[in-house]
Amino acid sequence: LTAHRLFGIELHCELDLPGASESARPAAAAVRIAPEPSALPDPPAGAGGSWRTRIEGRELVAARSEGRLAIAWGDDCRFELDPAQRVLRWAAPDPADPAWQRLLLDTVAYLIALELGREALHAAAVVTGDGGAVAIAARSGVGKTTLTGALLAAGATLLSDDIVVVETAGDGVLAHPGPPLMNVPAGRPLPGREVIAALGDELWTLVPVEADPRPLEALVLLERRPGADGRLERLEPSPLPVIPWLLGFPRTRERERRRFDIAADLAAAVPLYRLMADTTVTPGELAERVLGAANPAPTAAIGA
Amino acid sequence: VPEQLTDAVLLDRSVRIPDHVVQRAFVAETVVLNLKTGRYHGLNPTAGRMLEVLGEQGKVSEAAATLADEYGQPLDRIEADLLELCRNLLERKLIELTDDPG
Numbered sequence: 001l002t003a004h005r006l007f008g009i010e011l012h013c014e015l016d017l018p019g020a021s022e023s024a025r026p027a028a029a030a031v032r033i034a035p036e037p038s039a040l041p042d043p044p045a046g047a048g049g050s051w052r053t054r055i056e057g058r059e060l061v062a063a064r065s066e067g068r069l070a071i072a073w074g075d076d077c078r079f080e081l082d083p084a085q086r087v088l089r090w091a092a093p094d095p096a097d098p099a100w101q102r103l104l105l106d107t108v109a110y111l112i113a114l115e116l117g118r119e120a121l122h123a124a125a126v127v128t129g130d131g132g133a134v135a136i137a138a139r140s141g142v143g144k145t146t147l148t149g150a151l152l153a154a155g156a157t158l159l160s161d162d163i164v165v166v167e168t169a170g171d172g173v174l175a176h177p178g179p180p181l182m183n184v185p186a187g188r189p190l191p192g193r194e195v196i197a198a199l200g201d202e203l204w205t206l207v208p209v210e211a212d213p214r215p216l217e218a219l220v221l222l223e224r225r226p227g228a229d230g231r232l233e234r235l236e237p238s239p240l241p242v243i244p245w246l247l248g249f250p251r252t253r254e255r256e257r258r259r260f261d262i263a264a265d266l267a268a269a270v271p272l273y274r275l276m277a278d279t280t281v282t283p284g285e286l287a288e289r290v291l292g293a294a295n296p297a298p299t300a301a302i303g304a
Numbered sequence: 305v306p307e308q309l310t311d312a313v314l315l316d317r318s319v320r321i322p323d324h325v326v327q328r329a330f331v332a333e334t335v336v337l338n339l340k341t342g343r344y345h346g347l348n349p350t351a352g353r354m355l356e357v358l359g360e361q362g363k364v365s366e367a368a369a370t371l372a373d374e375y376g377q378p379l380d381r382i383e384a385d386l387l388e389l390c391r392n393l394l395e396r397k398l399i400e401l402t403d404d405p406g
Contacts, residue, residue, distance in 0.1 A: 236332040240344060253339045257326055260337045264328035 003030070004105065007113035007120065008165040008176040008213070011088070017101055018196050018206060019180040031081070031112055033104070036089035040078035043070040051249045055107060056099055056200055062111050064250055069115045071108055073100075079108055085116055098197035102204050105179045110163045111249070118165045118176075119255075119262045120247045123219070124148040125164045125175050126156035127210045128294040132217030133159050133175040135166075136290065137245040142224050143283065145183065149190055150283035151290060158182065158209045163247070166216065168265040174213040182207045218293045219266065220273045221245075222286070230277035232289045239263035241272055311387050318362040319390065319399045321355070329356065336398055345396065350375075354389050358399060364390060 002020035004011040013020070013033040043050060043063035050063035058074035067083035077092045077100060088108070092100050110120060123137040124144050134156075138144040145161070152158060160178030167174050183202040184190055194206045220232070221241060235241055242263040273293050277286055309317075321327070324339040334352025336345045347355060353374075357367045364386065372382040393399040 237330045238333055238346075239328065239335050240346060243344065253324070256337070256339055256342065260326050260328075264335070267330065268328075 001032075004109070004179065005211075006105070006177060006179045007110045007160075007163060008118045008167070009109070009113045009116055011109060011112075015095055015101075017105060018204075019105065021211070029116075031086060031088050031116075033088045033090065035095075036078075036080070036091045038091075040080050040089060040091045041070065042078070043072050049249070049251045051111075051251075053107075055103060060103075060107065062249065064115070069111065071111060073103055077103070079104075081112055081115060088112060098204060099199050102181075102183075102197075102199060105181060106162070106183075109179065110165075110247070113165055114247060114249050119167070119259055121164045121166055121219075121242075121245045122162070122247060123164050123245055124161055125159035125178075125216075126151045127159050127214050128156050128217070128291060130217075130295055131214060132294060133164075133214040134218045134220060134290055134294045135164050135175060135216060136220045136222055138222035142222055143286075144222060145185060146188060146283045147222065147286050147290070148182070149184065149188060150287035152190065152207070154284070154287045154291060156291070158207045159214060160209065161207075166262060166266065167213075168262060169215075172269045173216045173262075173266045175216045176213045177209045177211065180207055180209045181205065216266070216270050218271050218273060218290075220275050220290055220293060223274065223276045224279060225276045226278055228276035228278050228281075230275065230281035230286055230289060232293055233274045233276070235272040235274055237267045237272065239267045241274075242266050309391075311383075314387055314390060315365045315368070315383060317364055317401050318403045319358055319364060319394075320362060320402045321359045321398070322400050325398050327352075327355065329353075338396065338398060340397065343396075345398065350385075351389055354386055355393065355399070358386075358390070358393075362402065 001012045001014055003022055005021050010030040011033055012030045043061045044065040052061050060073045062071045069081040071079040080089045123135040125133045125135040127133050136144055159175055161182040163178055165176040182205045184205050186201050186203055189203055190205055196204045246259045327334055327336040329352050334347040357370050361367045368383045368386045372379040
């Protein structure tokens with residue numbers, strides 16, 4: 001068995017998947033990934049709290065029923081997390097298919113993390129020179145991954161590509177590592193990084209991540225606006241700009257309350273910034289500004 | 305909001321923040337979430353403080369007196385503002401009446 005520590009959980013797996021951290025050792029909270037020889041059922045139709053999206057042209061449905069989480073991807077890929085939350089069974093025609101492996105280590109893994117009680121931001125995160133994490137949230141197509149690549153080129157380390165599990169810890173917020181993998185636009189490969197597979201218009205790429213959770217030092221909301229010069233604007237602390245970036249599954253009142261709490265804790269403890277830039281502002285320039293948010297220059301000095 | 309809830313009647317009533325409402329105060333605003341509707345509401349700092357005092361004291365007239373002292377404003381002016389806020393909060397089910405009018 002190999003272990004994958006990602007999104008604040010640990011998965012143990014017999015399959016040879018990219019990015020395993022090490023051999024698995026017994027861990028109380030680990031989820032074992034096991035094949036299911038017989039067919040797994042579809043997620044229950046019409047069950048409350050279902051979530052749907054499309055991934056690589058195939059519909060993905062996740063639904064909870066009677067204590068178990070069921071996930072379907074297309075016609076023939078199924079996953080089911082048992083009510084004890086210890087075993088994830090899978091049924092798929094080709095577990096060597098990189099698209100299926102990416103689904104497992106990305107969407108399925110973070111859905112399990114959510115099911116196990118974690119809360120997550122739809123954001124990328126990097127670790128800067130002082131060891132703190134900066135998260136970047138943006139709509140699809142705005143350039144979050146390209147900016148993350150520029151931050152890595154400027155010396156930052158990846159914490160997570162697209163989903164960041166966050167938790168309140170003391171007076172601050174911790175950001176958990178994702179898998180050591182990035183989905184990079186096909187036209188912008190990361191220099192010196194191993195591409196596992198070309199999937200659609202993306203390169204599934206191995207990128208080392210920080211091993212441990214890091215204190216979140218800034219959340220940057222990246223937007224594109226014609227004429228905007230890429231200035232970083234500090235926002236008033238409020239959970240309202242944070243809430244749209246928290247993943248909303250499962251949809252229960254208890255979890256909505258917890259998401260409100262984590263958004264409020266994050267707003268109280270972590271500086272929020274809006275970074276608005278025209279498409280003419282280069283990723284390198286944006287990276288410089290983001291690093292400036294993580295490590296602001298001292299505002300005063302007192303001579304001896 | 306019941307139509308018969310005149311200013312005088314409402315001042316004499318007690319209110320509370322129901323369990324399905326959570327709130328957090330920040331410098332520039334208080335953010336309130338109604339878990340039943342899933343809607344978020346932003347209150348300016350004065351309205352946020354009024355909600356906090358209503359949650360602590362219950363009775364609207366007593367909350368008005370506390371706030372008049374705190375802000376150094378005439379009681380009738382604070383009462384008018386607080387009553388308007390109470391009606392808005394009741395309409396959005398962010399507070400509820402707790403006592404029978406008797």
